[in-house]
Every structure is written in structure tokens, then in C-alpha cells.
Amino acid sequence: MTALAPNGDSGWLQQEPPALPPSYDKHHIVFLEAVHFPLAKLPFPYTIDTYSKTKPDEIAERIKNATIVIANVIDVKPSDMDNAPHLQLLAILATGMGWVDKEYCAKRGITVVNTPAANIDAVSEHFLALYFAVRKRIGIVDEIVHTSDDWIQTNSLTKRVWPLGPPLGIKQEILGIIGYGALGKNIECLCKMLGFKEILIAERKGAKEVREGRTRLEDVLLRSTTICVVCPRALDTINLIDEAELERMKPETIVINVARGGIVNEAALAKALKEGWIFGAATDVLDNEPGGPGTTPLLPDVENDEEEVPNMIVTTHVAWFSGATIENLQNINRDAMTAYVEGRLYDSKIKHCVAVHDGRIWKES
Template identity: 75%
Template sequence: HHIVFLEAVHLPLATMPFDYTMDKYQKTSPGEIKERIKPATIVISNVVDVKPSDMDAAPHLQLLAVLATGMGWVDKEYCAKRGISVINAPSANIDAVSEHFLALYFASRKRVGVIDRNVKTSHEWIQTNSLTKKIWPAGPPLGCKQETLGIIGYGALGKRIEMLCKALGFKEILVAERRGVTTTRGGRVAFEDVLKRSSTIVLVCPRDQDTINLIGKAELETMRRDALLVNMARGGIVNEAALATALREGRIFGAATDVLDTEPGGPGTSPLLPDLSKGEEEVPNLLVTSHVAWFSGSTIQTL
């Protein structure tokens, strides 16, 4: 076999129990995929999407291995027609991603980043003796025992987050039914009702044709004023421009995301990431991490 490993920057690859040669690239842009995978019998990807037009250039390709849980971008019908097997790593990162959700939840509710920056860069705490009114002008933040959690996406990750939040004493946990369905399964709550009732909403659903722009202007306007939105799923599920507007207008308490429409991201690549050097205004009450929720020792060992 000849293996082409497209994104070695993310994690090391164990030795395979068969004879093989390998081309290993630290990172690969979408425009480089087609040329790089031409000689491959096995292609290993993590984040970058390998499209049918890329695989057309690889006549000997037998296996597409995705070193991740999510693989909604894979054209399974194309692969089946070509006889290309597709594998992924289901549940490999559940512990890491659920723990990262908690990190974003607490950091957002407690405004950890804002307070840290204020204390390190100003004398306001010394001058006023308290930052509470500045940080939380609408009143104290909710505690776990006051939280109603809405889970959108109830696979293994959603269930793990549910378990952790129950252990933390969340007041109520709502599991959302799919948007647009006419009947609600037992144990589920209508999608719109979850938006209306939840104080914290976590997105852990796959990205597909039914979830693109799942959360847009109308959905954000439906949420509570004290709602916190946390996206642990994929870019494209939340309309970034609508979220930036909602945060600037104070329609919801805050948001946190580990994923973006365009990755890697930075100043100017997203409505959520304005270029401050050009005088653009920062989006308030927002935490962004760089698609690192999956990264932990246990995940690497499992992969």
C-alpha cells in the first residue's frame, strides 16, 4: 500500500501492521489534495475535505480514513461506486470535547476572559473596588442549579454532556427534536421550544443539508436574553453574521464556539473575527477556540 497522510500536524500516526510506503504532509490545502493523492491506495485526512473531484485523480485509491468522528463531508455514494472503503474514529474524542464544552461554558458564564484582560490591563478594580456591575450589568450570572440546558444533537457526545451537566446539578435538561418534524419522540422536546426555554444551548449535531444555518436570525431572536449558545459541532451550522449581530445588539447573553465556517481562521476571515487592526469593532461576549476541543491525551491514544 501507499499511504498519503494529508495533515500530520494534528497528531502522530502509529506504525501500520502491513507493508507500506508513505507520503506525509504536515498540512494540505484544498488546492493541493488532488496532486498529492494521485499515487495513494490509502488517504488519511483529519479536517481537510477530500472531494470526488480529488479522488478522480487517484485511480488506485482503496481506503479513505478520516481521523475524526465527524465525516459529513465524505461523499459516501461516490466512494461506494468506486469501491473505496471509508472509515472514521467514532467516539474517539467524546471525553475531550465534552470537557471542552464545560470549559467554554464556565469561561463564558463567568466572563473569565473579560475579567482577566481587565485586571491585567487597567486599574479599574482598584478604583471601583468591584468589577461585578461592569462585567454583569444585567445582574449576576446564572449558576448551574439555575440552568436549563438544551442539547441539539443527541448522539454519544450529547449524551456525555447530558451526564456531566446532571452531575453539576443543572436544573433541567432538554433534548431537542429535529427541526421541522411533525411528531416529537418520547424524551424529546420540540426544536422551537428548546430555543425558547433553554438558558444554555449546546450544538453537537452533524453538519448536513438539514443543519446548515440551523441557527440564524430567527432562532437567535427566539432565545432567552440570558441564553448562552455553545457550538461544539461544525462551522456552517450557526449563521456567523447573524450571531455577530445578535451579540452586538445584546439579544443573548453570549456565545462560544470551537468551530468556524472558514478554518483556519483569524482576523478578517469571519463575521465573528473582525480585523481590529483595521478599526473593526470586536464582537462582544464571544469566546472562540481554534477547533481544539478534540485534542487530549486520551483522544490521541484512541486514534
């Protein structure tokens, strides 16, 4: 039998359990990025090939016999999946899945599931860590005391570190949140409890109408002293924060991106910091990862005389990383894959994980 989606949707979310390909007596899983953490114990029969890391040019060969592919951040392209004729399920062991070609998967009949909201607490906490580090210029102070005797000689670093005056305190901050999903709402809650003066929720760029409780993006950029980027990366959010947007900001503004690389234009941000348009910035994500000196304008190769970017903190896509997040990811991934294998994707506890199924795109992000 086929089950109707529990929210009354007229579409059919899952039919009977998927048949295995000819000559297969159990599912064959290919886990492409086990370096991050192991899988939870799976309750259905399977064989598995596990790779610590996978390079883009290795994907097609590694997944050719798979019925289930598990990826984290590596981009499994349609050209890779073309080489996997038996592929039935692409399981994203992460919340973000902007790289997935959902239209291709729908046409091929490949189901896509992810692990939504698994990292909300950890990423929210990381946002706060980056906020305090940038606003208090903790990295700059730490470097000075580790590499010089300036503190001893001057008895105070305040004028050197803050030449334009003292930093804002929380009760002076106007926070602008770009992206108001579960993560944006959690950050809003935490910042309210900390005592931020005001919190603005940005409307989508170019929206004709401003929803209740939202503020035009242009006004958020003008008014905010801290801007938090937590929206999904999509065609309409690439370079959402570019030179024109940065030029709108106050000189005391800081920009923090804990969403995806490419939403904040890296060259424009580096320019804004070098020329003093804004106070500082931090990002946990880059347009091309992993990164290092010379790979992005935000990480100049100073040993080869590239100009340093002032008050810029870069962390290595680790905002999600916590014991609680890993446990959540493992459990959600296990439950979603098991529900697919057993024909239970209609289960209300699982449905939020389903991005593509039965030739239909159920959610974009």
C-alpha cells in the same frame, strides 16, 4: 468467502481482502495532515508519503498513486480522487466526516472509515470549559485586570462586567442539547452530575412527531438558558441556528457550538451579541478554518475599526485535543485500516467505523 454483517443485516460488509492494483506489492499510504499527531504503528506492509500540512490545491497531485489516503479535516473532493485511480480506502482520522462525498465513494468502490467516539470525553470537557468561561465572563475580567487599573479604582468589577445583574448559577440553568449522539448523551450526564436545573433534548427541526424524551426544537430555543450544539453538519443542519432562532432565545441565553462550523450562522450570532439579544456565546469551530481577524463576523478586525463582538469566545478547533483522544484516534484508525487490508470489516469491533464499503453507504455521520 464473504461474511454476513454480525447484526443480521442483509448486506455484505466485506468480501475477501482487496486485491492490490497491478504493479503494487504493498499498499501505498498518503497521510495528508500529520501536523496533528503521528500514526500508530501499522501491522501490514506499506509505503507511505507523509505531509505535515496539505493545501486544497495540493491534494490531487499528492494522492495520485495512493491506495490509502488518510485525512483529518481537509476536504478530499471527488475531483481530487478522480486523479487517484488506485484509491481503495479513505481513512478519516477524526470523528466528523460531513465533508466526505459518500455517494461518489460508493460509486467508485472506495471504502471510507472514520474514528467514531474517540474524542467524547475531551469535547465534553471543552464544552464545560466554554460554558464556565462565557457564563462567568472570565475572558472579559481577565482582559480588564491585564490592561487597566479599573479594579483598583472601583474595588469591584461586578457592575461593569454584569450591568444587568449577576450571572445564572448552575442550579438555575436549563440546558438545551441539539444533537443526541454519544457526545450529547455524555454532556447530558456531566451536566446532570453538576446539578443543572433541567436538561432538554431537542427533536429534529421540522419533525412531525416528537419522540419520547425529546422536546420540539422551537421550545428548546424558547426555554433554554444554555444551548449546546453537538449535531453533525449536514444539509438539514446548515444555518440551523439563524436570526429567527436567536431571536427566540432569552436574553440570559448562551450558545455553545462544539460540533461543526456553519450550523450556527456566524453573521447572525455576531448580530445577536452586538445587539444584546443573548448573553454570550462560544464556538470551537468556524465555517472556514483556520480563522483570524476579519475572516468571520465572529472575529472582527478591530484594528481596522470593525466592531468587537461582546462576550464571544472562539477556540481553534481544539476541543478534541487530549492525550486520551490522540491515543483513541491512533488505535481506532490503525484497527480500521488493518481490518480493511485483511478483509475483516465485518468484525463487530470495527463495523461502527465503516461509512462506505462495497458500493454501499453504511452510515451518514
